[in-house]
Amino acid sequence: MLVSEHRRGPVRSEAARVAILEATARLFQTRGYDQLTMEGIAAEAHVGKQTIYRWWPSKGALVADCLLEGLLFREGFSPADTGDLRADLIAWLRGILAFVDREGGVSMVHSLIAAAGDHPSVGLRLSEGLGANQLLRARFESAVAAGQLSPDRPLDELGDAFVGAVVLRALSRTPTDAGTAVRLVDAVLGA
Amino acid sequence: MLVSEHRRGPVRSEAARVAILEATARLFQTRGYDQLTMEGIAAEAHVGKQTIYRWWPSKGALVADCLLEGLLFREGFSPADTGDLRADLIAWLRGILAFVDREGGVSMVHSLIAAAGDHPSVGLRLSEGLGANQLLRARFESAVAAGQLSPDRPLDELGDAFVGAVVLRALSRTPTDAGTAVRLVDAVLGA
Amino acid sequence: MLVSEHRRGPVRSEAARVAILEATARLFQTRGYDQLTMEGIAAEAHVGKQTIYRWWPSKGALVADCLLEGLLFREGFSPADTGDLRADLIAWLRGILAFVDREGGVSMVHSLIAAAGDHPSVGLRLSEGLGANQLLRARFESAVAAGQLSPDRPLDELGDAFVGAVVLRALSRTPTDAGTAVRLVDAVLGA
Amino acid sequence: MLVSEHRRGPVRSEAARVAILEATARLFQTRGYDQLTMEGIAAEAHVGKQTIYRWWPSKGALVADCLLEGLLFREGFSPADTGDLRADLIAWLRGILAFVDREGGVSMVHSLIAAAGDHPSVGLRLSEGLGANQLLRARFESAVAAGQLSPDRPLDELGDAFVGAVVLRALSRTPTDAGTAVRLVDAVLGA
DNA sequence: CAGTAACCGAGACGGTACGTCTTGTCTTCCT
DNA sequence: AGGAAGACAAGACGTACCGTCTCGGTTACTG
Structure with missing residues (x-):
């Protein structure tokens, strides 16, 4: 007895997700958080605004996701262990x-x-x-x-x-x- | 003989200054910094927007002034000196x-x-x-x-x-x- | 018993057609033409939007069909003939x-x-x-x-x-x- | 007997009013009412959207005003009086x-x-x-x-x-x- | 004491961005 | 294959504030 709760319809577009995060990272790095706008991100990612709002509730959440994906911090600051x-x-x-x-x-x-x-x-x-x-x-x-x-x-x-x-x-x-x-x-x- | 660089016209209104700072503090405490708006402050203080912009360049400066006047932090956190x-x-x-x-x-x-x-x-x-x-x-x-x-x-x-x-x-x-x-x-x- | 003329594959769903027209009529009468939306009709009729767009090109055509089916005008205004x-x-x-x-x-x-x-x-x-x-x-x-x-x-x-x-x-x-x-x-x- | 009740502050800009009505008329004639958008009018008139909404509640009211100003109908259709x-x-x-x-x-x-x-x-x-x-x-x-x-x-x-x-x-x-x-x-x- | 310059309140202005809504197309799964 | 569900790009909606500019009206110094 299967039934397995199933959604119908198209699935989230990975292309759009990535484009949005990359656009966010790009604009964050060049313009900063305050100048970052949902409209700007949508335009930069060639994506409808609704596609952003469908998956992220806010600009902050978007930036948080960029951080999680490692799109903002390239460099890690790891302390060496020389014994001293x-x-x-x-x-x-x-x-x-x-x-x-x-x-x-x-x-x-x-x-x-x-x-x-x-x-x-x-x-x-x-x-x-x-x-x-x-x-x-x-x-x-x-x-x-x-x-x-x-x-x-x-x-x-x-x-x-x-x-x-x-x-x-x-x-x-x-x-x-x-x-x-x-x-x-x-x-x-x-x- | 010192020409005494003198301005003509009325001088800065202390009433307006105080009203603006107090309105800012009031709104800051009730709504937070993000919800704080210049328009809101002007309305709350019964003051024209220009009167704010004439004397403060930004929302941040306004809040900074509130801090300086001690309108935001009532309490100080001073460490005691019991010897320990x-x-x-x-x-x-x-x-x-x-x-x-x-x-x-x-x-x-x-x-x-x-x-x-x-x-x-x-x-x-x-x-x-x-x-x-x-x-x-x-x-x-x-x-x-x-x-x-x-x-x-x-x-x-x-x-x-x-x-x-x-x-x-x-x-x-x-x-x-x-x-x-x-x-x-x-x-x-x-x- | 005239089975005649048969297509293969699923044929246009009469149930869907009727549901769409009835939903359109219902919404038209309650909300008016301006408030009528394709999305609203699809939802009301429990039908995919594509099923509407497959058969009707526009909202206007849909309403026109409703009229043809007599779903909008119950009453007819027929003049009597009393001789005067x-x-x-x-x-x-x-x-x-x-x-x-x-x-x-x-x-x-x-x-x-x-x-x-x-x-x-x-x-x-x-x-x-x-x-x-x-x-x-x-x-x-x-x-x-x-x-x-x-x-x-x-x-x-x-x-x-x-x-x-x-x-x-x-x-x-x-x-x-x-x-x-x-x-x-x-x-x-x-x- | 003085003091006639007076509004203070800037008065409605005639330039903006005219620019908006003319832009509306221009777009109405070239694109039609349905294609007419508040955003388009604002852009065409080089005016902020709020300036439109401040004075007109809707697109329809705007077009009505254009009619009143005679910006849409140049020609009048006046019947001649030849006696017949x-x-x-x-x-x-x-x-x-x-x-x-x-x-x-x-x-x-x-x-x-x-x-x-x-x-x-x-x-x-x-x-x-x-x-x-x-x-x-x-x-x-x-x-x-x-x-x-x-x-x-x-x-x-x-x-x-x-x-x-x-x-x-x-x-x-x-x-x-x-x-x-x-x-x-x-x-x-x-x- | 008239002139005048800077202040004041109010608020209109051109803009930017918001978050929502709808459109018509596209994609996926199910029957 | 047709249909449901619904994600997608696009873009208009009406609102909220921004920072500037423009009004009259009100001081308060200056000549």
């Missing part, structure tokens, strides 16, 4: 800060923060994108194993502290200098 | 997290984050409003003097780490539990 | 004007006029539906035979004049009074 | 029928009928535009004075009968031949 936690974290933070300071980096982060305001999962992905949380946590665990980090430190919160500080700088547009990464690591880890 | 740094920080964080979790707190913080995206100084004021930076720094200095905190730790960055972690939680709407404050303090300070 | 042409015409016109003035009558006629704009045959059917042209012409012929109407009057055009005047009133929403029918008959026929 | 009522009416009807049959004439009338469906006053103006009602009535009065027309005939309804018959022909797209005007006059007036 402090050096590795400094290097990792410098990478992130360089990205943020780079042409378009600030506005990129700002756009993501704005998008996070509209859609919760963007915030989660933002942490992961910047901090590569899993990798960061792995690095911390390695440091704990090596005796460089007290096992008492809650590692997720430790990651949040670093990533949060970076986000806060971006929010307040505090300029970064050469020593910023070092100071931040020393502040949190102790010198 | 860890306990004081935990208490302070709990206060902030309770505020954020409270009815309307999340959206308040989100609105401020959104406003910060539009206007840099909102970001600065946000840090200060949440973290009361001066006070926090003072508490850290007291801890250094008491030998509870290594003098090597850059104190500004230490504050950023705490406030940043809170902002990050708000951004990703990560739910808070009873242990969050403790874990965050232990993560950053060491247990 | 003037009285018969006045009675007949009063019936039509009462229908038009009645609840929903104006919008009914307006909808038909709109449909006539989209599809020529609706216009023809409109004349017939309102004026019952054949019957009206028969009444005129009877009057000619009775010597009440000059044989020189072109009878089709005479009918058009009456029906046209009614349509024009509907178009301009000129209100009707008790004497309208009398005046119209006297205007055209002479008192 | 029948000949004058035939000539007048031939002019109208020629206009309707002419390139674009049918669609023009159809468009006006459609517009009349949307907006009552278009219907009134339609009668006037086609029938020049005042002038027609004046011609009838002259005929009554000359003893060519019974004083018992209600003259307004007489005009309606003629104009209505023409509208009805346009609605049903009944083709016109050389004798149409003659037959119509004879039908209504008697030979």
Whole structure:
């Protein structure tokens, strides 16, 4: 006895889905989140507006999906493991800060923060994108194993502290200098 | 003989200025930053739109001014100094997290984050409003003097780490539990 | 027993055809021509849109078919033949004007006029539906035979004049009074 | 005794009003009523859509205003007064029928009928535009004075009968031949 | 004390984008 | 193959705000 609940009619068009996400990513990167419009995306993707609204409730959800598909963050910021936690974290933070300071980096982060305001999962992905949380946590665990980090430190919160500080700088547009990464690591880890 | 550069005509109306800021604060608190519109503010303040645009360039600037006037944040979050740094920080964080979790707190913080995206100084004021930076720094200095905190730790960055972690939680709407404050303090300070 | 003429494959579904026409009539009468949509008809008839487009080119054609099937006009307005042409015409016109003035009558006629704009045959059917042209012409012929109407009057055009005047009133929403029918008959026929 | 109740603020822009009406007339004549869109009018008039909606509630009202301004009907169809009522009416009807049959004439009338469906006053103006009602009535009065027309005939309804018959022909797209005007006059007036 | 320049409220203006609706075509599965 | 369901591209709908400009009317300094 089969019956298997079945829908009739055409199925979601993968071509349209991809075109929409790619158009969104393209426009997000070139114009930023605020300038991103549903109409612009529809035009760029050669798609009817209704096709967007059928599958995504909002601009934020669309950007969140782009993040999930990895269309916005090409680069991952994974901390190296040279055995020296402090050096590795400094290097990792410098990478992130360089990205943020780079042409378009600030506005990129700002756009993501704005998008996070509209859609919760963007915030989660933002942490992961910047901090590569899993990798960061792995690095911390390695440091704990090596005796460089007290096992008492809650590692997720430790990651949040670093990533949060970076986000806060971006929010307040505090300029970064050469020593910023070092100071931040020393502040949190102790010198 | 100083020609005394002088303007003719009436001078800026204090009544209008105050009405606009108060209308902005009122609408910001009830509807949030996104729902805040220049037209709405003008109507609420019984003021012409031009009177707003004459003195403020943007919605963000208006909100920033509200912050400066103390119309948005009634409460300050100042850490106590009982001699026990860890306990004081935990208490302070709990206060902030309770505020954020409270009815309307999340959206308040989100609105401020959104406003910060539009206007840099909102970001600065946000840090200060949440973290009361001066006070926090003072508490850290007291801890250094008491030998509870290594003098090597850059104190500004230490504050950023705490406030940043809170902002990050708000951004990703990560739910808070009873242990969050403790874990965050232990993560950053060491247990 | 004449099975005769058989196509293979499924043949046009009579059930669908009828369901579509009835849905159209139902919606036309309740919502009017402007509110009538292909999507609405398809939904009301539990039919795919394509099934409509396969057999009818437009909304107007659909309404025209409804008229042909007699699904829109239940009532016919046939002039009586009491021997008194003037009285018969006045009675007949009063019936039509009462229908038009009645609840929903104006919008009914307006909808038909709109449909006539989209599809020529609706216009023809409109004349017939309102004026019952054949019957009206028969009444005129009877009057000619009775010597009440000059044989020189072109009878089709005479009918058009009456029906046209009614349509024009509907178009301009000129209100009707008790004497309208009398005046119209006297205007055209002479008192 | 001063203080006459006064509105403050800018006054309605005559330039915009005229541009909108002229754009409407232009598009109405070239594309017809159905193809006429508010967006198209706004674009053609170089005007924001809101400026249209601020002053006109609908497309029909806009077309009605165009009629009132005389932007749609250049030509008036005024019956001559040669002393021969029948000949004058035939000539007048031939002019109208020629206009309707002419390139674009049918669609023009159809468009006006459609517009009349949307907006009552278009219907009134339609009668006037086609029938020049005042002038027609004046011609009838002259005929009554000359003893060519019974004083018992209600003259307004007489005009309606003629104009209505023409509208009805346009609605049903009944083709016109050389004798149409003659037959119509004879039908209504008697030979 | 008249002139005049900048303020004020109100709100119309040209625009952009919104989210919804309908059209007519296309695609998929089911009977 | 025909029919139901419904996704698709297109584009009009009417609304909400944007930031600018234009009105009269109202100060308050200047000559």
